[in-house]
Amino acid sequence: MNNLRRKTLAAASAVTLGAGLAVTGGLAPAAAAGPETSYLVLAPQGATTGKAAARVAAADGTVVAAYDQIGVLVARSTNPDFAARVAGAGVESVASTAGLGTALDEGETVEVSAAQAADATGDPTKEPLYGQQWDMDMIHVPQAHAVTTGRPDVVVGVLDSGISSTHPDLATQIAKDKSTSCVGGVTDTTEAAWNPTNSDHGTHVAGTIAAAINGVGVTGVAPGVKVAAVKVVNDDGYIFPEAAVCGFLWAADHGMRLTNNSYYIDPWELNCRNDARQRPVWQAVQRAIRYSQSKGVLNVASAGNSNYDLAHKITDTGSPNNGTPEERENLTNACLDLPAEAPGVVTVAAVGPTGAKSYYSSYGQGVIDVTAPGGDTRFRTQGARSTSTDGILSTTFNTVTRTNGWGYKQGTSMSGPHATGVAALALSAHPGMTPGQLSSFLERTATAKPCPAGVYNPVPLIPTGPNAYDATCSGGARNGFYGAGVVDAYTVVK
Ligand SMILES: [Ca+2]
Ligand SMILES: [Ca+2]
Incomplete structure (x- = not known):
């Protein structure tokens, strides 16, 4: 009976695919097959996934990846009743990840000419574009490099949109044997799979860490270390939770000591543990992050670009960002921005060339751990127009012409990798540090920065309105805008 039904569903699926939404009304099968949907299926904490896998099969699903280390399966099914049918002994929870993909906060790239990139300026590091890397001066990278540029056995996982392996500033910097795609929750280690498709975000991030x-071109914060591409962004520009889980586990199981996470992974931005639909997603990611920490990995994440006070969550009107916005009232601090707010993750805010909070940087006392340069292309004009050179210059890949280059982007996506690069230098100088020790060390060596008084808004003329970027900082030496302060590449190695 079950087999017969499965065949019927498969046939219905084929018809539906061929004829769009033409199958309607009373003639349609009572339980027509839906589109293939991905699920996270969680075994009870500490249990193996064997029973859960058997339930997946019995519920017309296919296990596409088994993460036994954390008791999580990635499954796919066309059965609309899959979630209900898979529930039972051996399965703690199950959640469809359909609609839970989050668009990468891409940001605009302003490219510099190839001639500029090859035109030596005689700066201390001899890199032709170094004169435009204000960010490296701010965190004392040249002074650090006089001590060390990092050790090649420190490998940083760049969980992002892939890294261009043909880039002249990155080709020698990539640990190819540790690079993979995790798109769909399944690893694919072919070089083409982890190169960029429609986004050069990861290429830019990688250059900041290790160009x-x-x-x-440019120098990275830690050019002596290696980066590994761990591609979690699909070709539509979305990050799904199963890809992030895969990425954390891949990094942990391939000897990486650090990961950089310049993204968030759920459509709510603020993922609520007390929301039944989202709870399994939170749990799966939490398990993956905990596992990576147990393997000695420190995870660094961007705070977000919404000028949002993460310590005082009231409403979240922007989500889900791949569907109809829903206003959700009464958000509490049980709602977490993942992975930025997961315990043990270093959460990084952004500053511009003045050292003041970037207008877009999210903040929050007790949430922000440290700050790093992310650029601020609006402060000079109070927001009236953009000045691209106040962004962060790094490696780019033009996805239209398929050519490598250099260019500016801004965002906490850019500040995160500065902190990651500093952490990579710290680990090179102090290889024995545990993730907890390393994260405390980053904070202890950061340059504290006090709160500005009153309501802060560097961009009152920005077109969205005079108060759109208002933000109020709270706290003392450690505060909501800057956490423990601006990371410093020299003090972690001297
Ligand atoms: Ca270079
Ligand atoms: Ca944190």
Whole structure:
């Protein structure tokens, strides 16, 4: 009976795919097959996934990845009743991740000319574009490099949109044997799979961490370390939870000591543990992060670009960002921005060239751990127009022309990798540090920065309105805008 039904569903699925939404009304099968949907299926904490896998099969599903280390399965099914049918002994919870993909906060790239990139300026590090890397001066990268540029056995997982392996500033910097795609929750280690498709976000992030000192382009914070591409962004620009879970586990199981996470992974931005639909997603990611920490990985994450007070969550009107916005009232602090707010993750805010909070940087006392340069292309004009050179210059990949280059982007996506790069230098100098020790060390060595008085808004002329970027800082030496302060590459190695 079950087999017969499955065949019927498969046939219905084929018809539906061929004819769009033409199957309607009373003639349609009572339980027509839906589109193939991905699910996270959680075994009870500490249990193996064997029973859960059997339930997946019995519920017309296919296990596409088994993360036994954390008791999580990634499954796919066309059965609309899959979630209900899979529930039972051996399954703690199950959640469809359909609609839970989150668009990468891409940001605009302003490219610089190739001639500029090859035109030596005679700066201390000899990199042609170093004169435009105000961010590296701010965190004392040249002073750090006089001590160390990092050790090649420190490998940083860049959970992002892939890294261009042909880039002249990155080709020598990538640990290819540790790079993979995790799109769909399943690993694919072919080089093409972890190169960028429609986004060069990860290429830019990787350059900030480890662009080579080679007489071409820019320098990264830690050019002596290696980066590994762990591609979690799909070709539509979305990050799904199963990809992030895969990414954390891949990094942990391939000897990486650090991961950089310049993204968030759920459509609510603020993921609520007390929301039944989202709870399994939170649990799966939480398990993956805990597992990676148990393997010695420190995870660094961007705070977000919404000028949002993460310590005082009242409403979240922007989500889900791949569907109809829903206003959700009464958000509490049980609603977490993942992975930025997961315990043990270093949460990074952004500053511009003045050292003041970037207008877009999210903040929050007790949430922000440290700050780093992310650029602020609006402060100079009070928001009236953009000045791209106040962004962060790094490696780019033009996805239309398929060519490598250099260019500016801004965002906490750019500040995160500065902190990650500093952490990579710290680990190079102090290889024995545990993730907890390393994160405390980053905070202890940061340059504290006090709150500005009153309501802060560097961009009153921005077109969205005079108060759109108002923000109020609270706290003392450690505060909501800057956490423990601006990371410093020199003090972690001297
Ligand atoms: Ca270079
Ligand atoms: Ca944190």
